[in-house]
Amino acid sequence: MIPNSIDVSSRVSPRLTALLLSRINDPDTEQPVTLIAVRRFLADLLPRDFREAERLHRFDVSESLLDELDALIEEFDQNALALDFxxxxxxxxxxxxxxxxxxxxxxxxxxxxxxxRAALLDGLGARLIGEGVLDDDEDDTLLAEIDALIEQFGENTSAEECLRYE
Known part of the structure; x- marks a missing residue:
């Protein structure tokens, strides 16, 4: 499979990133981990009533991880490697x-x-919104994202190593 030329990981929510990384890093998971394998894993965790309703599209779950995975699968193929996302x-x-x-x-x-993480809990996000550095809605996912990075790299990792330069 040819790696995607765009940074598709920037389009993945912190919650989905944490799920992808948990599957990628699980020693009991067969490699390589694909998007469809992650979707099956997630669907198996959901109660049967939810799976049936989701299958029949009786209600809108547009913000769900399943919908996010489905959109990625539709755009990039079910066999795309989860690591790329x-x-x-x-x-x-x-x-x-x-x-x-x-x-x-x-x-x-x-x-x-x-x-x-501690600074965010102490209100740094709100202060940066007040200063115009962050938009109002950007503060919502920062804790989940920093928690995913801590889980992936460890709490003592220099935050500078995780900077995204665009």
Whole structure:
């Protein structure tokens, strides 16, 4: 399979990234992990009533992980490797948070991922929204994203290593 020339991982939500990484990093999972394998895994976790309703499209679950996976499968093929869709770096919004911490003259050392998480919990996201660095809706997923990066790389990893440069 030819790797996708665009950065498709930037279009994947932090929740789906965490799921993809959990399947990719599971030692009991057969390799290579494809999008359809992740979808089957997720569908098997859902209650039978939900699966039936989802199959019959009785209600809108447009924000669900299944819908997100289905859209990726439709666009890129069910056999696309899940690894190609797992974010290995921070989103643009989280990169701005990390850069704000790097630019803070009160920090003696570059922040770790756990320090970024603590700063977000202490209101850094809201402050950056107030300063116009982040849009109102960008703060919603930052904690889930930083948690996924911590799970992937460890809490003591330098946040600077996860910056996305575009």
């Amino acid at each position: 797992a974010q290995a770096s921070a989103s643009e919004a989280l990169s701005r948070v990390i850069e704000a911490m790097l630019d803070d003259e009160n920090n003696e050392n570059p922040p770790t991922l756990s320090q970024v």
